[in-house]
Amino acid sequence: MLRPTIRKRILGIAIGLIFLMAITSALSTVMTRKISHQLDEFSSKYVEAYGHLARMNVRSLEQALALRRIVIGRMQSPPDMAFSADHRKVYEAKGEEIEREAQAARALINAIIDDVSTYSDNAQLGRIDDRIERVTSDLRRYLGEEYKRLLSLLDAGNIMEARASLARTDTLRDELNQRIEDIRTDMLAQVRSDAVVTMRDQRTATVISVVLTLLAGILGLMFSLFISTGITRPVRRLLDGTRAVEAGRLDESIDVTTRDEIGQLTTAFNNMVEQLRHKERLRETFGRYVDPRVVEGLIAPQSLTARDGERRVMTVLFCDMKGFTSLSEGTTPQGLVKVMNHYLSTMSGPIRSHRGIIDKYIGDAIMAYWGPPFTEHSEQARLACLAAVEMADRGTALRTELPELLGVRTVTSDCEVRIGIATGEVLVGSIGSEFMMSYTVMGDAVNLASRLENVNKIYGSHSLVSEAAITAAGDAVESREIDRLVVAGQTRPETVFEIIGRAGELTEKQLELLARYAEGLAAYRTRRWDDARRAFQAALEAVPGDGPSKAMAQRVEHFQADPPAADWDGAWRLDQK
Template sequence: MPLFNQSIRRKIVGIALGLIVLMLITSILSMVMSSQVGILLDELTGRYIPAYGDLARANIRSLERSVALRRMVMAKMQDSSDEQAYAARLKEFEEADRKIEEETSAAQKLINAIIEDPRTPSDNAALARIDTRIETAVTELRQGMNEDHAKLLKQIDAKQMPEARSTLEHIDALRDQFNQRIDAVRTDMLKQVYASTSTVVGHQRQAIIISGVVTLLAAVVGFAFALLVSGGITRPVRLLLAGAREVEAGRFDKSITVSTQDEIGELAAAFNRMIEQLRHNERIRETFGRYIDPKVVQGLIDRPEVAVDGQRRVMTIMFCDMSGFTAMSEGMTPRGLVKVMNHYFTLMSAPIRNNRGVIDKYIGDAIMSYWGPPFIEEDEQALLAGLSAIDMADQVPALQKQLPDLLGIRAMPVSCDLRIGIATGEVLTGSIGSELMMSFTVMGDAVNLASRLEAVNKIYGTRILISQATAAAIGSRLELREIDRLAVVGQSVPQPVFEVMGRAGALTASQEGLRAHYAEGLAAYRACRFTEARSAFNAALQSVPGDGPSQAMLARIVQFETAPPAADWDGAWRMDSK
């Protein structure tokens, strides 16, 4: 439809104009009907009710007139006539008479104004009869009262009291007749007030109903129009949203249909081009992800300046090696060796990835990996490295069972195991290499120390050794055992090294006893109390037979008994080979 091929701006403006037109129509109709109701209300409050009030006050003035007349008679009937009092009462009488004329005249004017106003519906015939009845009642009252008033004054002056009393009674009868007529007129006028009120209420209800119907009709028409036009906008937007969710989920295989020629259509076309580019980039990322850790690939894409500039950071480095690999590989075919190594690397790489580590490289049968910013927070890197090492050690029994099947033999000629070294310290991170080939890696003393600790496992018969800085960062979150104070090749200052025994709270009673006895033996060993140290290490072996560190320390005690250490010995062991 041509409507949907317009720009979004024109569509929105069209919807707004349509709604504004409907709103104006509804508002104008409401104002017209409200003005009619307003006219009726003005007539009710400005004419009907005031006219009724004027008639009511005419009744009151009639009573005031009668009271004033009696006071006049009383002033004349006194033995010594009070002319001053009589004159005051006469003035009140005339004032009341004048007010009767004014009230009735005002009521007639209002009634005639209602009859003459063509804007409002009214019972003009009934109102005209009311006007005539008011005029007749006032005329007859005026004629009768004027005659009787003059007669009454003469009779009072002549002291004809019986005749004056009779005349006064006739005046009261005229007054009562006038009041009755005015009461009847007021009753009819009240009916007209009620009729006008009903008309106002009816018109008001009609205005409310019509306004509601028109407003509802305008809302329905406006909603239908807006739904029709906005559907042409939201439909492609929903397609874009669905496509964006697919991209967010990492699926780049679906393009969206371009259904409009407006800005959203252009956006959809650009979105399709973006998906194609993302699909291409994902293929590149998947390809390089097999050779470089995906975290590094993503990091280099997000922050390429890190690779160019390089940074110094505190990181935790891990080296993992397979013991017995050299002897095991001598009898393998190249294909079998590749099969075994791929399975070994797959099995051991999973714990590193699962614990958010970065695999730097595979060196023969060794794996180098690291933890630290910007990939994880600095305060959790040592713990994650330790957990990875525990998980890797837990894979050894399964690996030992799977290797014969992989090689197609009944049993392995030599047993295999893991050696893991972990160190924490400041390293240089960045792209290292030549102009022809670069590698994003880490370099520094912590890297060398981790490599040395991996090899030190052969001396102590352990699987996982960590540096003092790593142990301090882990704290009590893993079960650790201090093994010795070492100065590896390349270090002049010795430092404590620790074995990772397991997760926190996971040690058995035998392992707890091993750690306690070993700590006692280590303290005695460093104090050159070798007899006491031998007893403690033997106790440790009784808790866990075959414990490598205890056996290594017992062998060292034998050496010291033959060739005691120097007097200034600090209890550290210095290695002279890798």
């Protein structure tokens, strides 16, 4: 059967590689041991022998110093015999140390000569050994004789002769020290020569190891390619298919060319791809009814932490078109669907491009929201306000497209987009019954956004925003405070703002409008009705037809005729939704 054949092929590759590795390792071990032995000889014999010769010089100098201190002690008045006796012991001890250093150096040199497994200049080493022996003998003989003569002269009190003897001793010692120095120089040359040989052998061993490793690698690679070609070819096809699936290409399948395990795996892979195609079609279809990010979160529960319900601060947007219902009257069902789809697509584009979640369509109204985990908390209000600006711009363009879609020449000027935005705490999660669920948001912020969308009717505005939303949006958009309202269902006044446009894009007339409107609003709240009326009229002169200015001017006229109560707080209360 093929299963054992695949196992045998893999086992053959492993055995072949292990065999080549064993040969390479054995040769490398032999060469490494040889180099190691040479390094050991170099460090423990050559270098140590040179060290012993260097210490012979040091001990000789220390012996000369001890001899001078002996003479100094004997020349004092009265002579310091104890001092001289102590340094006499030092002198004799240093002489013994010189002997030991010389013997140690000779022993190491002879060990090098006796080791036939390493290269060395045995003739030169033998000459160095003889020279060490002669120097040691001369040091013992001549310096010993002069030392005895010096001590006898000191005992006899012959200071002049003692000084002459000391001078002869120094001269003789200098000559012997120079001979030791010459031996050290020749020994250092041998150390360097051995180091060169060792480095040469090490480089040779390295080159041989590299060559053997490369040879083993090449042979192993050829062996592996020869054996594994029959295995890897179908695996490559599977790999290419997997990469195609990873890239999202699910329209291809792999031909099954074998009946072995790989053939079975290929069949299973094709079945898996077919299942993925089916799931992708379901995902695409489902994604057109529910935002794909919500779909992804529902499919992968770990990515949607609030699916079971959680309180979060979110930004909610409601959008509607004024006059759309009356505009669609008399339109055929097919034409109405076409117009509705175009309108909803036009208005939904900015929401999606600004990473908002479209919650639902309610007739011609749109409900959307921003917030975690789909958008960062710090940017949700900014994105919603920017989306509102773009929706208002598209609404203006939509009015020019509607006649062609409806088959009429013109449409009423009342067809304008109205938007309400609010930021606040809501309940977010999967809400519904055991028969149908919807991942949505509920709460006061949702109600407030809906109310603000409807309040546009009263002020003739396009985009009304709660104070919390406009504050969180920062300097992304230009806005103006419209009024303080108590919407239906609430008792606390809510400061409401209107989005005018993107930051830095206002005209001089719009800036004039904002300034005059703010003056009028301030006068209105302090019951300075005449000042308020003049300010609102000035705002209308800057931008004729400004809805909020018209509404506030009419309200001022109403309050001039029928002033509010004494406890009036400047807020306007709405009884209807």
